[in-house]
Amino acid sequence: MIRYLAGRLALILPVLFGVSIVAFMLIRLIPGNPAVAILGERATPELIARVENQLGLNLPIWRQYLHFLANAWRGDFGLSFFYGQNATTLTLERIPITLLLIAYAALIGLAIAVPCATLAAVRRESAVDHLIRLGFTATIGIPTFWLGIVLALLLSVRVRLFALGGAGTGGLDTLWHLTLPALTIALHISPILMRALRSSLIEVMDSDYITTGLAMGLRPVTLLISYLLRNGLTPFISVLGLNVGWLIGGTIIIEQVFGIPGVGSLLITSILTRDYSIVQFVTLVLAFLVILVNLLTDLAYAALDPRVSFQR
Amino acid sequence: MRIRVTALRVVSCFAAVMLVVPAAMMSPRPSAGAAAVTLTMVRNADMLTWDPYHTGDDPSIFTQMVAYDRLVKLAPSNKDVQPELATSWKMSPDGLTATFTLRQGVKFSDGSPLTADDVVFSLTRSIDQKSDWGFLFSPVKSVSKVDDKTIAIHMAEPFAPLLAALSTFAASIYSKAQFDKYGEQMAQHPLGTGAFTLESWQKGSQITLVKNQNYWQPGKPKIDRIIMRVVGDDNTRVLQLQSGQADLIDFVPPNQVQLVRGSGLKIYAVNGTAVLRYTLNETIKPLDEVNVRAALGHAIDRQAVAKNVFFGLAAVARSLLPETTLYYDPNADPLTYDLAKAKALLAKSSVPNGFNLTVQLPAGNQTYLDTATIWGNGLKQIGVTLKIDRLETTTLIQMRNAEHYTVFNAAWTNDTPDPDELLGVAMDFKSQHAAHTFYNNPEAQRLVAQARRELDPKKRQALYTMLQRIESRDAPQIYVVDVPRLYASSPNLVGFAPNSQGKYSFEDVSKR
Numbered sequence: 001m002i003r004y005l006a007g008r009l010a011l012i013l014p015v016l017f018g019v020s021i022v023a024f025m026l027i028r029l030i031p032g033n034p035a036v037a038i039l040g041e042r043a044t045p046e047l048i049a050r051v052e053n054q055l056g057l058n059l060p061i062w063r064q065y066l067h068f069l070a071n072a073w074r075g076d077f078g079l080s081f082f083y084g085q086n087a088t089t090l091t092l093e094r095i096p097i098t099l100l101l102i103a104y105a106a107l108i109g110l111a112i113a114v115p116c117a118t119l120a121a122v123r124r125e126s127a128v129d130h131l132i133r134l135g136f137t138a139t140i141g142i143p144t145f146w147l148g149i150v151l152a153l154l155l156s157v158r159v160r161l162f163a164l165g166g167a168g169t170g171g172l173d174t175l176w177h178l179t180l181p182a183l184t185i186a187l188h189i190s191p192i193l194m195r196a197l198r199s200s201l202i203e204v205m206d207s208d209y210i211t212t213g214l215a216m217g218l219r220p221v222t223l224l225i226s227y228l229l230r231n232g233l234t235p236f237i238s239v240l241g242l243n244v245g246w247l248i249g250g251t252i253i254i255e256q257v258f259g260i261p262g263v264g265s266l267l268i269t270s271i272l273t274r275d276y277s278i279v280q281f282v283t284l285v286l287a288f289l290v291i292l293v294n295l296l297t298d299l300a301y302a303a304l305d306p307r308v309s310f311q312r
Numbered sequence: 313m314r315i316r317v318t319a320l321r322v323v324s325c326f327a328a329v330m331l332v333v334p335a336a337m338m339s340p341r342p343s344a345g346a347a348a349v350t351l352t353m354v355r356n357a358d359m360l361t362w363d364p365y366h367t368g369d370d371p372s373i374f375t376q377m378v379a380y381d382r383l384v385k386l387a388p389s390n391k392d393v394q395p396e397l398a399t400s401w402k403m404s405p406d407g408l409t410a411t412f413t414l415r416q417g418v419k420f421s422d423g424s425p426l427t428a429d430d431v432v433f434s435l436t437r438s439i440d441q442k443s444d445w446g447f448l449f450s451p452v453k454s455v456s457k458v459d460d461k462t463i464a465i466h467m468a469e470p471f472a473p474l475l476a477a478l479s480t481f482a483a484s485i486y487s488k489a490q491f492d493k494y495g496e497q498m499a500q501h502p503l504g505t506g507a508f509t510l511e512s513w514q515k516g517s518q519i520t521l522v523k524n525q526n527y528w529q530p531g532k533p534k535i536d537r538i539i540m541r542v543v544g545d546d547n548t549r550v551l552q553l554q555s556g557q558a559d560l561i562d563f564v565p566p567n568q569v570q571l572v573r574g575s576g577l578k579i580y581a582v583n584g585t586a587v588l589r590y591t592l593n594e595t596i597k598p599l600d601e602v603n604v605r606a607a608l609g610h611a612i613d614r615q616a617v618a619k620n621v622f623f624g625l626a627a628v629a630r631s632l633l634p635e636t637t638l639y640y641d642p643n644a645d646p647l648t649y650d651l652a653k654a655k656a657l658l659a660k661s662s663v664p665n666g667f668n669l670t671v672q673l674p675a676g677n678q679t680y681l682d683t684a685t686i687w688g689n690g691l692k693q694i695g696v697t698l699k700i701d702r703l704e705t706t707t708l709i710q711m712r713n714a715e716h717y718t719v720f721n722a723a724w725t726n727d728t729p730d731p732d733e734l735l736g737v738a739m740d741f742k743s744q745h746a747a748h749t750f751y752n753n754p755e756a757q758r759l760v761a762q763a764r765r766e767l768d769p770k771k772r773q774a775l776y777t778m779l780q781r782i783e784s785r786d787a788p789q790i791y792v793v794d795v796p797r798l799y800a801s802s803p804n805l806v807g808f809a810p811n812s813q814g815k816y817s818f819e820d821v822s823k824r
Contacts, residue, residue, distance in 0.1 A: 085515065
């Protein structure tokens, strides 16, 4: 177990190294010079040259990367071109709200997907099953930004049930503010979760031990919770873990739509303004998050399925 | 079994950490007392700096105008100035020295007194030609302290736009002691005499301003706290206003104005802030011919743009100057929609049967695209085929600055009520090749310089009328419409009256 963990953790560094190269190069491939983005309409050739010199943008790209790497190793991810502040400070103060949003969305997603999938699996090929599947297929086709606006219009403007935009003042107020965006993300991700869970449940329902259980006279509720869900959830966990990247992607768009001060909206603004340092650091942080969740998914897999073992 | 238990613990710990830690880290901010009045404004972008020396973006300009005061402020007419930190001023007979008497008893928001030294220090930074806005004060040589109540501004030549330039954010007055303490970091730590002062700033998401307890105007401001949140999405800002979570929003999309009005909310259209115009590059043939440029200028249906693109909220432009600018003259032979005239002008050129023209627009800007489409329809009728190229914004600005464009479309934000800033760039070849047009007219240059020096308003009016007439005749830039800046608020907000410089005037705002 320890060895396995150590091995997996050791792998994080090369992966992050790869991500750093991609993030570094991609943002520089986008047309548009950050010096011009900073100077805007007033960008004269002399001013551009001055700013480029200040930012080190006139160096060859490989030297810029080596600079970045050397500084990153010391924990310095550079200054934001726009705010003149540390990219790390600006990003880290926004991480909690994004994590909270992701977790909240995942929980709501599960709360929607698990009962629906169970119902659909138990009532396989019935009208209920078809209705649930049709509903979720429709949901997956709706763009999140549109869904977000419609939900806001219905649940925040028409019926003033939830707060709209921002992150509130902490505690319950924050949860109240995050409910709509979390619901939007959850609706976006739940079709995938629902379908994965439904098919794994059906597979389990067809296995012999369920028939045996039924023959032994176990109560359906016991059977459902202790045997069906327990075994059906195992493959589902990996689907959930694999989709964390998807979940984070959805969060970025939704943060922008709802004006939530998380890393997602920071990333979008920084891409638009070519604030290289922030884009690089946020990408690294998000990549780290995906790697971490994948690792935890594998651990959870072992917890749910005794056949999976990390010991040789 | 051991592994299972460990892993279960890991998973449950992770779930707990995911929810609890972020929630705990966002500790509740202290809430204001029950009687405190808070105004929530939602803007489309955050400000970037509190230092006027390095400011380029509108959100910074507008917010700085809340926390800092200036010697003079723009009158409600937008055409004159009124006393602010200066109570009176006097120009020397030779027009080379202006002396300002300072208001007494004014304090910074931290309680320290405003002194003549603070004023001299701030203005000396303003006139620094290396600063972003030094050009506004180019004839100013120095600023000096006369005594504790008086400062003097010394100029190399008579400079008529002085008071207008002093009303801009670029001439904001701030604390010298604060700058000595923080240096360039004053960009994060402002200290001014304005009605509100900075309490906290979460970059990119929220600014909280609180009432300046030492504000010099008795009984003002009437609100205790202003929260400025950033929401980039146009629809969300409108929805937040409709749901009552915002008192005030900026950048209302023109196509939603009717809807917002219909739901009982207030709309504010601030005119005189910008003129939408096409800048023509005269190094590209046949744009070097005056008949061609004028023909292009007569081929755009400005009425249709105002009505269809801006939903009737924009006014047809009749000068390169916004209509609230000093010496604006709508009757100086403006360019109007006249296809017969356009055809006749083109007939006199080297391309009587028309030609192909390219306009470069920023990608994603529907307003500019719709406007260009209307222009294209008019041009088609005089034989000119308009090709619309859409490019990423910063690439486009770079192309314009490198002067590798054909036709560039922009709206100029008006910083001063004086025409010198705009015409001084647009009509003077020495200034960025006349706004990158390569328009080179010695007569226009002479008039620009003369109008800058002329202190008699009547004579200045005549000079600027001549300049506007020349601009319309030679059409280095083709003006289209006066674009308003759009705000919306809840019906309970009283006294909100932003001016053409973008000053919100929060000191007069109250909530019912």
